[in-house]
């Protein structure tokens with residue numbers, strides 16, 4: 129019998145990955161105790177697959193929180209619902225909340241989430257899972273030991289938009305450098321079509337430079353060049369390091385059974401592998417970094433439990449660290465809006481990209497709104513959000 133019960137809000141693709149993460153913690157201290165989703169098919173498929181009893185499946189997540197009083201709450205909905213759901217969960221005072229990335233859609237929302245958690249004494253983790261890869265933990269250790277000298281720049285080149293995929297890499301860059309402060313951000317965005325990603329206006333490409341307090345810079349190249357994707361290149365005074373991802377062979381990856389699978393099998397996320405190589409004057413070429421593999425999501429859930437039990441002071445993915453990512457992303461958008469370098473702390477609370485779109489500052493040259501993640505949505509809808 130498990131010691132703790134986790135309740136999952138929103139039972140789409142990433143919720144399956146989280147559920148495997150909770151169940152993958154050694155000793156299985158946590159059971160999936162309750163689920164909530166507005167979509168009846170999502171509730172039925174997820175509930176059957178993860179053996180959640182009918183009486184613990186809810187359409188209304190607030191009703192679930194009130195009736196179940198779970199130990200842990202896991203928010204797995206689209207970005208625009210993260211703040212509302214985390215604030216509602218915090219009010220019911222679970223031991224900890226894990227919320228999907230990006231933390232929020234604006235800096236104002238991120239701060240409200242933190243306020244709600246602080247005033248209720250609730251620990252909040254934002255699910256940037258990749259720093260929890262065994263080899264990526266090892267990479268930070270090597271950088272700490274000076275394997276590539278002093279870090280001067282971290283280069284990011286993922287193909288997606290800022291909030292969705294580049295947020296992961298910004299978090300990675302801060303993690304690898306032991307959480308420096310961002311001092312200023314300068315950036316620009318391109319948006320010529322009416323693109324939205326999970327209901328939010330998104331840019332087609334972006335470019336940004338972040339000056340960090342340790343003297344290094346982060347170069348953000350969003351959907352501009354082909355490169356490492358989820359990962360980064362770390363340039364040091366004595367060497368270079370590259371982080372990348374691959375995954376276990378498809379034959380080893382569990383399928384989703386009867387659950388709706390619009391993209392890849394969801395377990396591909398659980399079975400991802402972090403890849404790291406580096407070189408310096410003494411390595412005689414690239415040196416591959418090895419570490420025993422673990423599911424990075426289970427590692428993150430383990431930290432949520434350890435944090436709640438007082439065994440660690442701050443987990444790798446604490447919400448304060450995700451707020452730093454949110455501030456950098458919003459500062460990049462604000463730099464594009466104000467056409468100037470933005471010095472931290474950022475004072476703008478709204479999402480400046482959204483503001484530019486609403487104000488007509490980024491005129492659409494090829495009209496017609498489209499949702500890049502519409503294939504995730506069930507039934508006739510093109511979005512889970514209104515409007």
Ligand SMILES: NC(=O)c1ccc[n+]([C@@H]2O[C@H](COP(=O)([O-])OP(=O)(O)OC[C@H]3O[C@@H](n4cnc5c(N)ncnc54)[C@H](O)[C@@H]3O)[C@@H](O)[C@H]2O)c1
Pocket residue numbers: 137138139140141142143164165166167170187189204205206207209228229230255256257292326397504505512
């Ligand atoms: N960390 C990662 O690598 C990673 C990967 C994929 C997705 N994500 C994040 O996960 C989040 C969810 O994405 P997804 O791909 O799983 O989406 P999804 O569309 O598969 O699932 C969303 C679910 O939310 C449900 N929902 C909508 N409104 C609801 C409400 N009011 N109450 C309860 N349920 C509601 C929908 O019915 C659906 O089942 C996003 O924020 C995304 O950024 C993270």
